[in-house]
Structures are given as C-alpha cells and as structure tokens.
Amino acid sequence: MALARAAGRLRHQPGMCCNGPVDRTDAPPRADDSAPPEPTEAPELPPVPAWLDEPTGERALAWAAARTDETMSAFTDDVDYLRLTQDLQEILDSPDRIPAVTEAADMVYNFWTDAAHPRGVWRRTTWASYAAGAPSRPPRPDDASATEWEVLLDLDAERRRRGRDLAWVGAQVLQTGPLAGRRALVSLSDGGTDATFTEEFDLEERRFLDATEGGFRKPLSKGTLTWGADGDTCLLSDDFGAGSLSPAGLPRQARRLRRGQAPRDAEVLITGASDAIVTRASCDAWGRTWLMSMGGLGDTRVWWLPDDATVPAGQKAARRALAADGENVPADAIRIEAPPSASIGVGAQWLTIQLREPWEVAGRRYEPGMLLGAPLSQWLHGERDGLEVLFAPTSSSFLSAATWTRHHLVLTVLDDVAGRLEVCTPPSRWESEAGEHAADRRQWRHHWIDLTGAAHRPSEAEAAAAPDPTELRPGRPLLEVTAQAVRQRDTDYLFISASGWTTPPTLTLARLTEVGEVTGMSVLRQAPARFDARGVRVSQHVAVSADGTRVPYFQIGRPRAGADAGTGDGGTTSVPAASTPGAESQTRGASPGPTLLYGYGAFGTSQTPCYQPLTGKAWLERGGTYVVACTRGGGEYGPGWHLAGTARERHRVVEDFAAVARSLIHRGVTSAGQLVVHGASAGGLLAGEMLTCHPELIGGAIAEAPLLDLERYTRLLTGAMWRSEFGNPDDPDDWETMRPLSPFHALVPGREYPPLLLLTSTADDRVHPAHARAMAYRMRALGLAVGYVEQTEGGHAGTAISAQRAATTALIHAFAWRAATRRHRRDR
Template identity: 35%
Template sequence: MKRLFPAAALVLLTACTTTPPPAAVSEAVDPYLWLEDIHGDRALTQVKQWNGRTQAALTADPAYERDRAEARAILDDESQIAEPGQVFGDQVTNLWRDAQHPRGLWRQASLASFLAGKPEWQTLIDVDALGKAEGKSWVWHGADCLAPDYNRCLVSLSPGGSDADVVREWDRRTKAFVPGGFMVPEAKSDVTWLDADTLLVGTDWGEGAMTTSGYPRVVKRWKRGTPLASAETVKEGIATDISVGSFAIMDGDTRHVFVRRGTSFYASDTWLMRPDGSLVATPVPDTADIQGIIGGELVAFLNKPLDAFPAGAVVSWPMSGVIAGSSPAPRLVFQPSGKQAVQGVATTDHAIWISLLDDVSGKLVALTRDGNGWRQQSTALPANATVSMVSADDAHDTAFVTVQGFVVPPTLYAVALDGQARELQSLPARFDALTIDVEQHFATSRDGTKIPYFMARRKGASAPAAALIHAYGGFRNPQLPTYLTTEPYRAGPLAKWWVEDGQVYVLANIRGGGEYGPAWHEATLREKHQNAFDDLYAVAEDLVARGLTTKGKIAVSGRSNGGLLAGAAITQRPDLFGAAIIGSPLLDMKRYSHLLAGASWMEEYGNPDVPGDWTFISKYSPYQAVKPGVKYPPVFFYSSTEDDRVHPGHARKMAAKLIDYGNPVYFHEYLEGGHSVGADHAEDAVRAALLHAYLKRVLIEGDRSAP
C-alpha cells in the first residue's frame, strides 16, 4: 500500500515532544499548579490516594471481578481478527496481542495462506520477550520496512508507552537488530528511509531543534557509518511551526520521498526530493492531504476548495509536472455527493480505494482509469455498517477492510477490483444481536443543524432508563459505530454491559468530526467551538423528549478532545448530566498551549494568551468554570502519568478543585501507558470494570457520595 490516511489526516493529539516555557503563573493564581509536576512526590502521593479510594469503592461492587475477567477474556481471545498491517510482496504482517503476549508479537505469514483464511504465522519480534531480555517495558510503535524487498526495517519501540521512542534498524531475513545499524535515541522522532544507506531524520538535535509544539524543527540526511551528529540539514522550519518531517510513497516500483513543513495543525508545505537530493515544491495546497501516487498521478484530498473543485473532493496532479516544478493544473478524481464524506483514501498499483460515509453509513468504492478520467466500481460489502480500510496489497490491487456495527461483529474482507469481497475472518458473536434494538435518530441543535446519533438498547427494556452518550467533536475525527465489545477508547465491553443492564447507549455524531466532510469540522473551530457542546446537549435532550431517559440520568463519555467536551458538559449543564467519564482530557484551556503538545492545537481552539481568543475560550474552559456552591455530578477521571500528549495535570487539577468544592470525584491515573492510557489488555480490562461499577453506582443506584 502506498499511502493510507483518513481524509481527516490529523486526529487529535498526534505525538509531540518538549514543553514550551510555561506562561507566567503562580500558585496564588492557580492553587493546584503543583499537580502539573508530573513525577513530583507531592503530586504522585495525591494521585495514589485518589486511585486507592476509587479502587476500594468500585472493586467492592459484587460484579466487578466478573466484569474485569470478562473484559480481559474478550481482549485476549485468540479468535480476535488478525488485521494485516502491511503486505510485503508475498508476505503479510500483523501485530498480535493475547494473554501470553500482552505487548505483542510482530509476525508474518504468506499472503496465500492469509487469503485462504488459514495464515501460517512466523514470529518476527516478540515484544514481551525483547523487553524482558533488555530490561525495558517496551511498547510497539511500528516498523517501516524499505521497499521493494522490505528486508531492512526501522523498528520503533517506546519505553512504557509514551510517544517518545527508540528507532532501531532490524533485518527481516536474520530476524535480528542490525549490529552497528541505524539507531535514533529515545525522542519523539520522525524517520524515513531515503535509500538503503541513508535516512531522513527529524529528532531532538539539541537546544532550539524543536518547535514550540514539541515536534522536530529540523530534518537532516544521515549516512550509514557516520555519527548521527554529523547528519546534514535538509530542511529547517521556525520555532512556531508545528513540525518538519518526511515521508515516502511507492508508485509501482518507484519510490518518491517528500519533506513536509507543518506551518499549522491543518497546513503543511510539501516538497518532493529529486534523485539529486534537491527539493522542489509540490503544487498541493498547504491545506490538502496527500494520499498516494498511482500511475504517475499524485493524489490528494481537499480540505478547502481549489479552483472549481469543492472541499471534500479528491484530485490529482501529474508527477512529471511535479518533478519538473511546472505547477501542473489539478484534475478531479472523485467528488462526494449529497450527504457523503470521504473517510479514507488508499492507492494500489492500478486503483484508488475510497471509503465513504453516507449519513454516517460506510461504503467502499474502487476507482480505475477510464481514458482521462476514473471509473467507479461499487463493492459488495454489507450496508448500514462501519467500513474501515485497514491496508492494501499493491501488486494484487486488493483492499483489506473491516465491517462492523453495534450488533455486527467485526469481519475482515479482502476486496478485489471487480468489487467482490471475500470474507477472511469474523469475530464470534459476544451476545445475541436479536435482543438489541439499534436505531439512528437526528436531533436539532441550537442553530437548527440536524445532528445524527446511533442508539442501542435491549428489546423490551423499560423506559425511561439511564443513558450513556459517547462523543468527541473535534479534529475531523468521525465517531462511527463499532461492535459493543470492541472499542477500547469507549472502554471495551462497557457498552454491552450497559445495554444488558437495560440502559441506553448512544454514539453522537456531533460537529467537529468528519462525518459530513470538512464543513462539519469547521463549524466548531475557534470561536465556534460551542457548537460541539450544543450538539451534545441537543442529543441528550432529544433522548429525554423521546421518553428514553430523564435529566440527571444521563452520563457523558469523552476522551482527549472528547474529555474537554465532557468537562464542558458538566460545568455548563449540571442539570442535564448526572455523571461523566472524562479520559485523558484537556480541561485547563487557559494553560493548555503551555503544557506538552498543547501549542499544536491552537488552530483548533485559539490562543489563550491572545485576549481576543481568551474571550471566547474562557466561556467554556471547564477548569475555570468550576465554581463554589454549585453541585456538579460525580465525575470519573482516567488518565496516564506517562501521557506526553495531553498533560495529566488537566485531570488532576480539575479533580482537586471539584473535591475541594465538595463534589464527589472518582479518579484513576495509570502509572504507565501513554495517551491511550492502557499499555496492555490488563489495564484496559480494569478500567472497563471500574467504569461499569461507577455508572451503576451513580446513575442506577443514585449514590452521589464520594468514594
């Protein structure tokens, strides 16, 4: 596969590095500032106290151990789908985790055996065994193998699961790290093969080498056999850029290398590196996302209109013109219609594969050349489901996709150019789908916009019941229905348990995501961010109007940017929500741009140091919105000490403030992991069981006491 990005190429909270100098602030202004000291003794002592209280209160639930064991069994079940990571000629790779290998096996099988549904796996790297041998808590961050033979690989391993990793050269033939091979020390690096003996490296070169967002600012060319410190500069950005990096795309047997300078979170200037090492600017607009190269055509997704082509379209430029630097005119490849939105694009040797959302229902089309244009071929995949591209086989023009829904177990398909889909593997059913009703409804937001949402509830369940709404609302990241046991960020089987309890589970497609293309996201940028919150409230109130739940019996769940959403919900509408699950959240929007990766996201939220921007940010910033004398619903915060994207101080400080103002707070900060919190299935299972116990205690039993 040459290139596979979602159309919303940057989802909240991509990796970053150092922290910019903190804004001038003192404990007199912010009495909880000490909780920003990530590994400080005082802060960690407080965290462990909160963790202990929460653990003691919720593990006392009679169903806790049963839930934890069931969640762990589901996560570790060897019947899980072995998704193909990459296809290397006649081999396919996969990262496999189970009870015996919680950190994973990177393995390969012949493509023929994989397509036959009986893969014959061969272990390449046992991450658990490697960590044990090296005395490291390694977490797999992927491997980039050099085409066309894919024998030399750049393996990225993170100590404990943070975004920082070590990059090491590994040989697929010897199944060992290359003695004296390339090695980039621990940092949040960006590394690309230029050729077998040369890398393009963006890393922490020393003082001044990182942007204020924490990404590499300088990309250098590093030759084999020379010290890393002697690498030659290829491209530099400025301190206020987001990052400078590189990437490579295959077009048949031709490999093209690009250098990219991210001038903002949603804008990047891109150069093609010619064979002589010179750089030539591409004609791709800085707001567009490059998706691949096919038959000498550079393919990109438009986030903004370009000439006669609307935002949301896919266009191409001839590579001959790009290489020559002649700024060729773009040509239309695909334009979505009606309520469609491009979700993902991939190219193989003779096809462009586009996954679509049509009123948030997934589809896949294959495009092949038809004269000067492109012919569309629909694919024989189940309707009314979530369709996700996993990877593709270039030489055989095959796309691998998963299809699933709330009550439809994930199924892996191999889709051919003629549109025929071959089922390779399906998860076993975890519950009786006939006992659950799934519906899609539309709520009307404050400004009249229709907001879709999906709802699941047990057939015959009494109403009104308690409702759990999960939402995100930012960074072009759509929220799509997945099987009720499979989504770790939504706490694995929590949704299944909740529906089996007779309650209501909802996934809300509020604005800020990519459900209806770029405009759906732009409707929440900067001063318009309140639209996302209003959309959430509209969904909650629609549930009440339908008689499915009542005010105060609704929980909101959100992680990362969704944690900001949930924090705003409880502070703006404590009358509407009775509980909140707030994971790895942004909450102190006055300081967010000075904490870890925060400076990266100012295009989304605004700059709180600019008075005009703080005027609108301050209207929803949850941490500042907490007031004495107001009764807020009991909140469950979860996070990771080692999250080096969103600072754990956000959750810590808001928890402390709520507690000091007399509000009940549940708190679970995992001491390993990263932004996704769980470094392995054991932690994911614990968190799922804790959250179920919390929801039952607060919403069903009505217990608002502190843990």
C-alpha cells in the same frame, strides 16, 4: 497501580467467572438554557498547587496514588466489577480474534497479545498459511492447514532483558533492495508514551542490530526514523539539540542518514521555520522522497525532492539552518502547489488534492471537500490543465479516506456517517479498450464496491413498526468500512474490513481488475460475536442544536417497555429536510433507562458505526443504552462540519452535545439522572464542558486523558499545535469565548454538579496529566464528588496491556451504571 492490582486480585480468586439533522420531536432549545453560563461575580475558586504539574514529582505521584486508591477501593471489592473485568480480558485475549496484518516482501506481519504474552509478540507468516486460518474459528490441533506463525520478537522477553516497561509502537519492514524482507525498523516506547525509540532489526537472526554493526537507530524522542529509497539510507527527524524542537516539542528538522553515518554528518533535507509545529521527510512506495513542514493544524506545505537534488550535509549546515527563523529546503525541491489546508496524496503516476477551503486554479473554482486528481509529472512541471474532480461532496456525503493500489484509487465515503467504497480508475488503465468512444477515454471510471451483505437487515416486524420521525433513512445498513492496499507498489489487491454496531468485523481480500471492478473477493477472517446482541436494535436519529443545526446520533440498545424501536445494523442514516419542531414525544409510555452518551467533536474525526465488544458486554448486555453523538468539530460532513466547531465556535460542539442529551430525554430513552456522558482526550474536554455547562442534563460524567484547562493548554506538552482547534488563550478575544468552556475555570462554588470520574496516565506526554490532577484537586476543595485514577503507564491511550484495559473499561462502565441508577433513584 490500582487497576492492575484489581486485575491481579481477580486472577487469584479460583472459580470466579468475572471480570447533522432534524428531530421532529425536539424543539430547538431556548436561548436562555442552551448557552454556557456567563461568568459572574462569584467566590474565588480554590487555588491549585504548582507541584501537581510535575509529571513524576514525588509529591504529585503520592497525591495521585492516594486519590487512585480512594477511587478504586469503592470497586475492587465489588464482585460484579471483578467478574466484568475478567469477562472483558477474556474478550481482549480471545484466540479467535482477527489478526490484523500488513504485507511486506511476500509475507504478512501481525502484532499479537494474549494471556501468555501480555506485552505482545511480533510475528509473520506466509500468505498461504494466513489464508488457511480462515474464516473465524481457531484451527484444530490436528488440522494440517493451521496457520503457522514465526515469532520475530517477544516483547515480554525483551522487556525483561532491557529492564524497561516497553510498549509496541510499530515496525516498518524493508521492501526494496537486497535486504528486502530481511531488515525492519522497530519502534517501541516506555510505557506507551508518544516519545519512541527506533532500532534496526534483523529478521533472519531475530535480533536488534547494534550501532557498531551499522544498525540504524533513533533515541527516545517524538521524532521518526523511516526507510529511505533503499536499505542503506534512512530518513530521520529527531531532537538534534538546541533549537531543533518546535514549541510543541516536535522536531523541526529532518535529515537523510546513510548506513554507518553519524546523525551530525547526515544530509539536511528540510528545516521548518522557528514557529513550525513539526517537520518531516518520508519515502513513498515508489521510492520518491517527500518533505513536509506543518505550521499548525491546517497549515502544511509539501515538496518533492528529486533523487539528483543537491543537499547540504554536516553539522555546520544543520546548525545554520536551525539558527535561521525561516523555512529551509534544498533549491531543487519542488513544492506541490495546493492550499496549505489541503491533504496531498500520491499514486504511481497521479497526484490527489483534497480541499478544505475554496480554491481557484487555472481559471476554475473548486469547493471544500472536493478530491482533485492530476498527472503527477505534469503537475510537478507546472501544467495545470489536467486537474479532474474525482469526488464532490453532497449535503449528506463526504470523502473520509483515499488509498492507492498500483493502478486504482479507492475512496471511503461517509454517506450520512455510514461507510461505502468507490473505486476510481485513471484513464491510462482502460483508454485503449475496444469499443470506447474517443471522447470518453480521458474520463476516470467509477465503481462502487457492494458491501450491503455484510450488515444485518431489519426483520419484517421491525420494518412494519410505526416510523419514528426522528430517524434517518430507516432500513439502510449502518456500516464502518475500511480499505487498505495490500502492496500498492505493484498489486491491485485490497484488504476490506466491514463491521456494524452489532455485526462483528469481516476481513476480506479483493482484487481489482484493470477497469476497477472487483473480482476474486474472499473472506479471510470473520470474527465471532463477543456479546449477546439478541434484541439489541440500532438506529440513527437527529437532534436540533441551539442554532437550528441538525445533529445526528446513533442509538444502540434493547428497547424498554414502550420505548422506540430501531433496527439492527440495517438501521438508519441521513439528514432529511427539517420537520416541525415541538411535536409530541414519539416514545409515549416508554421506560427511561441508564444511557451512556459518547462524544468527541474535534480535529475532524468522525464517529462511525463499529463493533464495540467491550461496550456490548459491559453495558448493552446489562440493559443499558449506548449513544454516540456526531457533533460539529468532527468530520462526519466534511471540512465545514469540522470548522463550525473550532476556535471561537467551539461552543457549538457543546450545544450539539446538549441537544442530543435533550433529544434522548424528550424521546423517553433516558432521564437526566440516568444519562452519563463519556469522552476521551478532546472528548474528555467535551465531557467536562457538559459537566460544568449543563449539569442539569446529566447524572454523571467520565473524562479520559482529558484536556480541561484551556488557559494553559498551549504551554503544556504538545498543546501548542491545537490553537486552531480550541482557540488561543493568549488572545483576549479568544479567551473571552474560551473561559466559559474551560471546565477548570467554569466551576462555580456552591453549585451542585453530578459525579465526575477522571482517568489519566503519568506517562501521557500528549495531554499533560496536570489537566486531570488540577480538576480533581479543585473539585475536592469545593466538596464535589470526583473520582480520580492515574495509571503509571499506558501513555495517552491509557492502557499498555489487556489486563489494564479490561480493568479500566470495567471501571468506566461500573461508574456509569452507579451514577445512572443511584441518581435516578434519588430523583424519584
């Protein structure tokens, strides 16, 4: 594994300290240079051998290893690359990182990696001990209040014991019954794959329970094993044999397994239709059982299963259900009436429904993006008059997440892609308060949580600087905030985390009062700065896409001579009214420089402000500018923003990304030769699309775990579940719009392309490594510049240990810097 070898080589060198919106200055691009090139009669593309499809085929692995060695040989003797790798690993292994924790049975749990434990240790401590370690510095050896951790599982030792390349996936500690806090279900994988195995773990004896002891187990598969309502039952979805897996390779049947019972004898809770993508069962914090079947992305049905429901059991019942084409649930199960595209949530007594499409119910119409709430019991019994609108989106704001505490609903709202928190309190919590008017008692209360103090505000000099008409709402804090219920079953405590592009994360514990106000907020941890952010300015701008849509993007970096001045994390954000396109560049006299542009644009995933210490150390400290685009296909502005970039509208994502590139070039931030694009997974597809559709705009591209062959993706691993996102290549009309965007097919023999770096993993069982292999093979056959690195482990994430992640991150930024500077020098 070349990256691992590079990291190892470094450690043996003593003394080495190594390693949505309008842009006044951007006219909408012309139709003739904004759209992907139409397929034309051209020389036939070089064929790719079928053996590259075999993930662990001997010939394919030999080819991948040879290409990886070729690529890495250009970096492993570079002292700057080696120093950067070491610097990044020190950040990843630093002892004063914030230990992210979850609470269970009055203890807090954390999974931790460091130089001594590269695979990690699972550990726990008491609340008092965890709080004693605040705020940010590691405790002194003589400090009696130092945090004390009890190590439950050493994954490095377990790896040696089993002789397997184990990677941590997660653990679920039992929270109810006599075994609460004494048992857990621990999930691991082989090398970071999506396929996992789960085994019951004794927390007191610190060991896995054998099946002969009645321990719960799930073999390696893409299914799940979770606790039922008590410690004697589990809910299992798995590969149960013939017909039990969906076209995407995911389970289509879920069963309730009792302690000591064989899976073949378990109760059959739900069986999805033969074309369903995945089917599962789960138990909520209050002990209720829920069933779910997903026919595709945006097509989900949910049922509540009463405790006294009659449920068939045994192998005959299971096989009979799997043999049927249709969906099968117990007769007593009650389906939650809601659009199949909606997201369903439950609290102790309330149901929430977040809409992605218009919905009419009980004579009223509700719009996409709305969050609706209703008393759960009444809804289950068919009453529809208690539905309340808890959140309604605006042109700039969208509900990103919602989490219940015992008595409150906490919303994370994106307001022009910056986060804020709102607490919604149901009327039952305060309706009896003295002094409340009777007419108001049925209304939910709403409180904002003020986190503006967590972000840097612009200095007087920055505030007095000449305004840039492309910026959005200058001076407003740009934050990523998250809220997580500590123990939603019976408390109103929250973990609140906040960070910005140059502001390290702060972890706070807060308590909500009966009326939803915050009290007792205290800082548990505050991470130190990991890179030199002095002079780094943060701003948010807008570009104009081909159809006139305003596309926001974040810009982080030190202004060069004459370049536009943004702000710190008190940056900018918002979608102002359209301004006159074609205005002169705001950055007259600027000195363009190396710029790394990141994008994703799929699955409704939002690109929000967050502290990125590795990018800060590897790119910003070196003088580069980092840019993150918020294209359509993402979730920054709600369902409409996402859907506008899916299926036959996928070209809009590419147009948005290209518009951001043009904006950066037009504003003088960078030049085409100095601009490198980067994306991972679906973002890897976007990087490949930029390479093949708009090579004139960039100096290089980096694609991690990329989806590149749109003709075959539905037949590779879990690709079948993404049809609604990227289109159906088996539909001739869909394929007509998809082919120009499929990087593997859009290459044109004889055309010049900037260099491409492809990174993938043999162990990626989500996006098949054949995507990257075939692209690299074809580009090499065409005589094009392409680097290729394939890890042997790491799965879809691409990295299993910090040394591997540090080496990969260093490679990405070293490649980007070379591409940005070499092509720029050549162009000059």
